[in-house]
Amino acid sequence: MAQKKQPSADPVTEPKKRRRVSVADVDAGVEAKDCIKIYLVSSKEEVGVSDSFCINPVDLNSFFDEDGKIYGYQELKRGKGITDLKSALQSIFAETLVESKDDFLQTFSTETHFIRSAVSTGEVIQHKASNEHSHVELAVSDLEVVRMVVGNMATGHLYSCLVPLVLLLVDGSNPIDVTDPRWELYLLIQKKEDQQGDIPNRLLGFTALYRFYHYPDSTRIRLSQILILPPYQRKGYGSYLVEVLSNVAIAENVYDFTVEEPLDSFQHVRTCVDIKHLLAFEPIRHAINSAVLSLKEGKLSKKIHAPRFVPPLSAVDDVRKTLKINKKQFLQCWEILIYLSLGPADKCIEDYFTIISNRVRADILGKDSGTAGKRLIDVPTTYDQEMSFVMFRSKDSEPSSVQMDTTETNQEQQLQQLVDLRIREIKLIAQKVSLGCASSVTAKE
Known part of the structure; x- marks a missing residue:
């Protein structure tokens, strides 16, 4: 057996060679x-x-x-x-x-005929030639809206193919439960003849609605997901689909039609559709005329508690019962209806904008969050201190004690930006609705 070589005792040794190590570039991803x-x-x-x-x-x-x-x-x-x-x-x-x-x-x-096969089990809700619908930019093809109730195999398979689009393109959405029959899919289908003479079903968009029970014998429908595929956006298809859904709510006499956390872009479309229905709704015309007259006479702007041009409760109830528009959405539309009834040269237009400003500020500061005039007072008790308190509402609905963060030095600037945003939104929707009405009149003539 060879013996391990011992290190030399000679004090003079050769310097050790240093091993060169190369460091790879860090992958920043x-x-x-x-x-x-x-x-x-x-x-x-x-x-x-x-x-x-x-x-x-x-x-x-x-x-x-x-x-x-x-x-x-x-x-x-x-x-x-x-x-x-x-x-x-x-x-x-x-x-x-x-x-x-x-x-x-x-x-x-x-899977060429997959869409056609899947929707064949559904119900055609509305079938209208697109050239009859002035807001849709499609010359000769027909549109169909097909309703499919979730819970059967065909609908579940179809929705599973739509899930990637939901995850990628619908902000904050998760797939719906395909085993719950209270979910409904509404598919916007284009039927256009191809070069071979075939008429395939092309999916332009879809929406998912959920039906809630409303006591004692009604239902409420809530829109949870809606998507017009990117190639077909900004061509009127979204408005078309929302209008069909509104007609479904009215025809089936549900309690109301609401939307789950709508994005600003969708809220804009929804409001345009609702304004169109409200303008044709005779029962609220008197209420609008009365509010406009009061504004022109300078009555509303001088009142502390008239920042919303609050419509009569009877009008709110009529709109909900007939058009299925809930109170919160109706109040947003109400401000625009008032603006549409005013002329840009009216002397009271500045008072109108002041009232809108007061309303937006009141909302942000908590007036309309359910705390208006409400105060909590702790009550001494031997029970549970956290469970013992008294709530009372002061007379005349005193301003809420809820305030914005006082550490924000630009609080006033932020409030003004929100006011300006709301006013721009009102003007834009009013302009689009006015143009749509003008187009309809021209088409009829």
Whole structure:
């Protein structure tokens, strides 16, 4: 056995050679939204074409860990990166995800008639030639709105294919429960003859509604998700679909039709549709004329508690019963109805804007949050101090004690920005409604 060589005792030794270590560049990662593109295609010929419709912007970062970045793919030609792309993409596309281009192209052959087959089990709610609907930019094709009740296999399969669109394009939405029959899908379908003479069903958009029981013998419907596919947005299809839903609520005599956390863009569309219905609703015309007359006479602007031009309770009830517009939405529309009845040159227009300003400020400061004139007083007790208090409402609905954060130095500026935003919104909706009415009159003439 060889003996381990001992180190030399010679004090003169050669200097040790230092090992050179190369440090790889740190992978800073790439945000998912910057390196993944998603296209919408409707035929094989559109796949891989430079002018295919790219969904942009779309937020993909939330599907990739905490920082939304992809790691390990810089200058990587083959192999596997650090981030598990397949797992992340499956969280979006689930069973609809395919891994090869050939498999994807094959889906056009196997699922060409999928939409037609699926909606054949539904109920056509409204079928109107688009050239009869002045707000829709479609020349010759027909539109159908098909209602499908969730809970059966056909509807569940169809919605599972729509889930990726919900996750990618509907802010803050989660998939609905496809086993709950109280959910309903409304699909906006375009039926357009192709070059082969076939008439496929093209999906333009969809919405999901939920039916709640309302005591004692009615229901309430709430819109939870709505999406017009990006290639068809800003062409009037959203307004068309919302109008159909409003007509469904009226025809089926539900208690009311509400919307779950609407975005500003959708709220704008919804209000335009409701204003159109309200302008044709005779029972509130007298209330509008009365409010306008009071404003012109200078009565409303001098009252402390008239910042909303509050309509009579009878009008609120009539609108809810007939048009299925709830009170909160009606009050938003009411301000616009008043503005439509005023001329830009009216002397009282400044008083109108002052009243709108007072209303917005009151909302922000808590007046309309249910705390108007209410005070809480602790009551000495031997029971549970946190459970013992008295609430009372002061006379004349004194201003609420709820205030904005006093540490904000630009509080007044923030309030004014909200006031300006509301006034711009009123003017814009009024302009669109006026143009729509003018178009309808011209068409009839």
